[in-house]
Amino acid sequence: MSKTVQIAIKKLQDPKGSKSEIKKMKLSAIFYLTQLGFSQYDISNMIDMKRTTVE
Structure with a gap:
């Protein structure tokens, strides 16, 4: 990664x-x-994105 x-x-x-x-x-x-081939899970962890959950 650059x-x-x-x-x-x-x-x-x-x-x-x-x-x-x-x-x-x-x-x-x-x-x-x-x-680069990272999974969506890895990407969200790297940039600290929080997924919204529907309850």
Whole structure:
């Protein structure tokens, strides 16, 4: 994984900025990690995304 992507993932774990910037960063990180072959579970753990659950 490139240094740039590692830095981007670190920023996502401690985000500072507008919601649209954060959403854009998450989408680009998800796309990149999917291209590398990571599973959806691994990706959500890496960028600390919380899934919403329906009760």
